[in-house]
Amino acid sequence: MTDDEPTFKALADPTRRFLLDLLFQRDGRTLTELESEVDMSRFGVAKHLRVLEEAGLVVTRRSGREKLHFLNPVPIRLIHDRWIGKYTERRASALADLKHELEAQHMTATDTADRTVQVYRVYIRATAEAIWEAITKPEWAVRFGYRAPVEYELRPGGAFRGLASEEMKAGGAPEVIIDGEVIEADPPRKLVQTWRPLFLGEDYTRLTYEIEDDGSGVCRLTVTHDVTGAPKTAAQVSGAAPDAGGGWSQVLSDLKSLLETGRSLYA
CATH class of the missing domain: 3.30.530.20 (START domain)
Incomplete structure (x- = not known):
């Protein structure tokens, strides 16, 4: 697998691209905030976010009890x-x-x-x-x-x-x-x-x-x-x-x- 193959695979899905659009509009969102914008179960959104994180397109940070998601455009x-x-x-x-x-x-x-x-x-x-x-x-x-x-x-x-x-x-x-x-x-x-x-x-x-x-x-x-x-x-x-x-x-x-x-x- 080439270095950029996970990125291409992650971007191939329209739901994942929409999640990135949401983070581009406002970074540092919780799973709950993102779930409210997508017609999908919490588990489904979490699964898409995990693919994006594994591809390096999303970076997570803890803030107290919350897990925040940030767009990584690199x-x-x-x-x-x-x-x-x-x-x-x-x-x-x-x-x-x-x-x-x-x-x-x-x-x-x-x-x-x-x-x-x-x-x-x-x-x-x-x-x-x-x-x-x-x-x-x-x-x-x-x-x-x-x-x-x-x-x-x-x-x-x-x-x-x-x-x-x-x-x-x-x-x-x-x-x-x-x-x-x-x-x-x-x-x-x-x-x-x-x-x-x-x-x-x-x-x-x-x-x-x-x-x-x-x-x-x-x-x-x-x-x-x-x-x-x-x-x-x-x-x-x-x-x-x-x-x-x-x-x-x-x-x-x-x-x-x-x-x-x-x-x-x-x-």
Whole structure:
């Protein structure tokens, strides 16, 4: 079975696609909330959600006694980067931009603000140490995603700075475009920090990286971004903003490619 076969199989069912649509509209729903939207038994909905979770398209989190379900768009981004990116990127992007523009006419600020917690997950054939280095070291950060250096003081209370890439500076961007503070640093397993894009004029959000290594040679990287009260930031990191690129999905897809093949997808 290829890496993307579970994704294709999960997306083949219309009920599962509808459940993903519901989570796209508002993330972090319980089984009860999702069941109320589908003409199906609770057991049937749970079974579909389990297939989506096994395919990596849904990530669950516990909040007290509740189990919340989050849409994880990274597997879909990986398919995009494997197939569309090679052959029809320009035409597909034009269609996607048109679709986004038409949908945006029917969206309100509340639609974006409702997605207060975003969860992204990717499996990378690399060591936990390599993934940690790629996230926290400036010499790695310039090789994937937005190619912008980062500076960390990896201790509680330490400073974080996201610097402008050379391309951004050529366009007139200031040296520091994102700032924050380290809350918890447990290399190579967990990094918790605040995160604020200075150009959006919003308050700090909370960003968590979790790296899990089960000894199989493949690590699971989960990025949880709590963007409560910051709708512009929510749109930026999800890729919904017109100038956001692919957001976290694109960044993690590119990181996976770099660590597994030594090459960025967008070089």
